[in-house]
Amino acid sequence: EVQLVESGGGLEQPGGSLRLSCAASGFTLTTYAMAWVRQAPGKGLEWVSSILPTGITHYADSVKGRFTISRDNSRNMLYLQMISLRAEDTALYYCAKTKMESTSNMIFDYWGQGTRVTVSS
């Protein structure tokens, strides 16, 4: 059974850093493209970043240069390192798996329950 469990969220001051983690089980993370998607309070969904099976990464313009997506193949973990945090980064951050192996498709078939990030002084 596929499971995604996020952790690492919390309250951080503007300019601070956080590292989000996503523990994947039921599949081999490296054979699927993975993504982070966030949802600000009361708002819609916003794609943040993706990492492909090849290791190629992509970012939304709003986080480029501040966020880094990575994975640990041996631990089947996905990460999002966030620096220079801003108030507008406040959101629930979801980890999402894509549907087909070994491709760059962005069909998000499984989602975690999310980890909440609050950026405030």
Place this chain on the structure above:
Amino acid sequence: EVVLTQSPATLSLSPGERATLSCRASQSVDVYLAWFQQKPGQAPRLLIYDASNRATGIPARFSGSGSGTDFTLTISSLEPEDFGVYYCQQRKYWPPVTFGGGTKVDIK
């Protein structure tokens, strides 16, 4: 960036009624459009991918149609558990992956 516009913003219906939700893309995305359902306090759930393919375990009352710039999600007969917010998402031109603003389906 492909902008997805969903309408209506809110749909008030009774159980048993038919729901028709619209998603319009700012440029053609072929059939590379998905639909998600989100209930309060829950993660989004994939309903439809590539315009008309039901995801695993999704009931047949959910159907998707369209291509190019105009897409429709239809719920043939609303069940009480179908109320929530529905989002469309395109993957034709990414990055960035983009989502629509959502349609809330609530109980009339």
